Amino acid sequence: xxxxxxxxxxxxxxxxxxxxxxxxxxxxxxxxxxxxxxxxxxxxxxxxxxxxxxxxxxxxxxxxxxxxxxxxxxxxxxxxxxxxxxxxxxxxxxxxxxxxxxxxxxxxxxxxxxxxxxxxxxxxxxxxxxxxxxxxxxxxxxxxxxxxxxxxxxxxxxxxxxxxxxxxxxxxxxxxxxxxxxxxxxxxxxxxxxxxxxxxxxxxxxxxxxxxxxxxxxxxxxxxxxxxxxxxxxxxxxxxxxxxxxxxxxxxxxx
Ligand code: APR
Numbered sequence: 091x092x093x094x095x096x097x098x099x100x101x102x103x104x105x106x107x108x109x110x111x112x113x114x115x116x117x118x119x120x121x122x123x124x125x126x127x128x129x130x131x132x133x134x135x136x137x138x139x140x141x142x143x144x145x146x147x148x149x150x151x152x153x154x155x156x157x158x159x160x161x162x163x164x165x166x167x168x169x170x171x172x173x174x175x176x177x178x179x180x181x182x183x184x185x186x187x188x189x190x191x192x193x194x195x196x197x198x199x200x201x202x203x204x205x206x207x208x209x210x211x212x213x214x215x216x217x218x219x220x221x222x223x224x225x226x227x228x229x230x231x232x233x234x235x236x237x238x239x240x241x242x243x244x245x246x247x248x249x250x251x252x253x254x255x256x257x258x259x260x261x262x263x264x265x266x267x268x269x270x271x272x273x274x275x276x277x278x279x280x281x282x283x284x285x286x287x288x289x290x291x292x293x294x295x296x297x298x299x300x301x302x303x304x305x306x307x308x309x310x311x312x313x314x315x316x317x318x319x320x321x322x323x324x325x326x327x328x329x330x331x332x333x334x335x336x337x338x339x340x341x342x343x344x345x
């Protein structure tokens with residue numbers, strides 16, 4: 091796979107790279123992207139309704155069952171070549187900030203640390219009433235392939251129902267996570283947007299901020315997205331193919 095010389099030179103001299111990922115980053119690990127996550131029991135439900143406080147209040151068992159089924163998929167999945175290439179890139183550059191919209195832990199399992207989870211994590215549930223963290227029992231949930239309703243556990247402290255630790259539609263992002271993401275987008279010299287449809291705000295603002303501050307925006311996605319017109323380089327293809335090839339094209343020490 092050949093890459094534009096200017097792109098490689100920019101990466102070679104980068105001092106601070108931001109990698110911003112979406113569901114497409116985990117697609118080659120077998121994790122359904124968000125907008126096609128409706129399979130099995132949830133086929134007839136709109137994920138945007140299930141992923142909301144209203145959806146949870148309306149049917150806690152349906153929503154908790156969906157998230158436990160998704161958590162099982164994640165725990166059974168392995169990081170793919172794209173995740174591993176991002177972790178390798180972090181070792182080669184002076185500074186890399188990894189920001190993800192994904193709620194899986196595949197970046198962490200690839201070796202990246204300090205991952206900024208803009209939309210929370212499947213692995214950090216908390217009480218819906220008192221917000222105290224809840225610790226999952228060890229092991230992988232053994233949900234049926236087609237999923238099922240599953241009554242959520244209750245908080246040991248206040249007996250409230252446990253909810254997933256993800257940011258739902260209609261909820262605010264974590265202020266600290268957003269501030270960290272915005273700061274990195276404003277200060278970086280290269281911004282990778284990998285595997286995201288760039289449809290959900292304010293996350294989709296990050297590459298726009300980076301470009302406005304003079305960073306080079308590189309998008310990796312097999313399809314067209316709303317970011318196409320603002321990205322300096324649109325690399326059409328899968329993260330698990332393009333990222334490793336890009337790393338191969340770079341000498342070991344980038345900056
Ligand atoms: N490599 C790279 N990109 C891929 C791959 C792949 N192998 N497979 C699919 N894609 C791309 C798709 O073309 C699409 O543009 O990944 C993108 C996935 O888009 P969405 O499903 O919309 O996921 P995402 O952009 O992460 O959604 C953002 O919206 O629904 C909320 O909170 C949810 O975090 C999610 C946010």
